[in-house]
Amino acid sequence: MTYVIAEPCVDHMDQSCVAVCPVDCISSEAGLDRKFHIDPDGCIECGSCLSVCPNDAIYPLGALPGQWADYAWIDAAWYRDPDVARDVLAEVLAQAPAA
Amino acid sequence: MTVVGRPLPVGRAPVLRELPPTRRTAPGPKPNATLAARREVTATLGVFTIVADLPLGEFRPGQYASFGVWAADELIQRPYSIVELDSGRTGIELFIRRLPDGRLSNLLWAAPPGERLHVGPVKGLFTLDEADPRPRIMVGTGTGLAPLLAMLGDLAARADRTPSVLIHGASFHAELAFGERVDGWRDGGLPVDYRPTVSRPNETRNAGWLGRTGRAETQLAALLAESPSLAAGGSVAYLCGNPDMISACSTVLRAASFAPRDIRVEHFHPPTS
Numbered sequence: 001m002t003y004v005i006a007e008p009c010v011d012h013m014d015q016s017c018v019a020v021c022p023v024d025c026i027s028s029e030a031g032l033d034r035k036f037h038i039d040p041d042g043c044i045e046c047g048s049c050l051s052v053c054p055n056d057a058i059y060p061l062g063a064l065p066g067q068w069a070d071y072a073w074i075d076a077a078w079y080r081d082p083d084v085a086r087d088v089l090a091e092v093l094a095q096a097p098a099a
Numbered sequence: 100m101t102v103v104g105r106p107l108p109v110g111r112a113p114v115l116r117e118l119p120p121t122r123r124t125a126p127g128p129k130p131n132a133t134l135a136a137r138r139e140v141t142a143t144l145g146v147f148t149i150v151a152d153l154p155l156g157e158f159r160p161g162q163y164a165s166f167g168v169w170a171a172d173e174l175i176q177r178p179y180s181i182v183e184l185d186s187g188r189t190g191i192e193l194f195i196r197r198l199p200d201g202r203l204s205n206l207l208w209a210a211p212p213g214e215r216l217h218v219g220p221v222k223g224l225f226t227l228d229e230a231d232p233r234p235r236i237m238v239g240t241g242t243g244l245a246p247l248l249a250m251l252g253d254l255a256a257r258a259d260r261t262p263s264v265l266i267h268g269a270s271f272h273a274e275l276a277f278g279e280r281v282d283g284w285r286d287g288g289l290p291v292d293y294r295p296t297v298s299r300p301n302e303t304r305n306a307g308w309l310g311r312t313g314r315a316e317t318q319l320a321a322l323l324a325e326s327p328s329l330a331a332g333g334s335v336a337y338l339c340g341n342p343d344m345i346s347a348c349s350t351v352l353r354a355a356s357f358a359p360r361d362i363r364v365e366h367f368h369p370p371t372s
Contacts, residue, residue: 005208007216016224019223019224020222020223020224021166021222022163022164022165022176022178022220022222023176023219023221024219024220044165044176044177046165046178047366048178048179048222048223051364051365051366052224070289073118076118077116077118077119080118080119080120081119081120084119085119088116092349
């Protein structure tokens with residue numbers, strides 16, 4: 001099981017999670033991405049990122065709130081094809097109910 | 100791989116998409132360190148010495164790194180706080196608990212000296228605020244002592260004279276490792292008040308223990324009661340251990356009017372699977 005970065009990260013992108021990840025499996029591309037992404041193949045489930053996120057954006061996959069279920073796919077897809085992941089994120093955000 | 104989410108809100112289709120083909124070509128981690136020694140404190144607690152092939156990056160006392168052992172073709176990794184990093188930044192000391200279902204800790208226990216390992220980058224935000232002149236209250240349970248030892252060792256090396264209190268909680272007195280090292284720092288002039296405590300004083304394994312008893316948060320409350328000047332901005336607290344201890348000690352500190360910024364914490368999380 002991995003951790004997932006969900007919608008509360010979008011356009012906030014506090015970098016504490018990157019500073020604490022011991023396997024460097026949290027990434028984004030500056031200027032291109034609106035959120036960070038956790039590599040499900042690299043995550044060692046240590047929970048370090050969860051502890052420090054000021055936006056409460058990070059969840060274990062098994063506890064990911066249903067309205068953010070897409071974000072597990074987005075995180076995994078970003079490490080395969082970031083452009084596709086960005087397109088899907090834009091689609092998901094467009095469909096998300098206004099806060 | 101397909102990710103199927105939980106039910107989505109009404110009006111949304113559930114996620115069910117194939118992931119795109121990978122473009123990644125990055126190689127996986129390689130061995131870059133060697134297990135040099137293991138000293139067993141108890142059957143389930145050990146002090147490990149690991150030597151990295153190359154110096155680790157910049158290290159601030161309190162930080163950690165991931166350590167990994169290969170099992171078949173899989174690299175099993177967990178982060179461990181560094182107790183001590185030598186001056187060449189290659190000699191690494193760790194304090195590790197062997198967990199019944201801990202994949203890495205059991206592999207480490209079985210590994211002979213000379214076993215090749217992987218060490219990741221130094222990471223972590225739980226570090227000593229050297230510029231803060233206030234007394235420090237450090238609370239660590241079990242192997243949560245590790246980053247606090249790194250901090251105290253650094254303070255001793257720099258002949259820092261800011262007072263510190265170290266509360267080390269353990270179930271059994273045999274688990275109170277590193278007491279002699281702390282005593283040595285104190286004898287060398289470091290103003291540290293070392294308060295080991297056992298949480299199960301009535302157990303047979305604690306027979307003969309004449310020191311403090313009770314959980315770490317109980318000792319913390321007692322400290323604040325006997326030294327009121329430490330409360331309400333008079334000190335800064337560093338807590339490291341399991342989430343229950345962190346929560347209990349944070350409650351004690353908040354009741355003593357500690358500001359959130361004066362409660363620095365490092366959680367030890369169990370694996371989620």
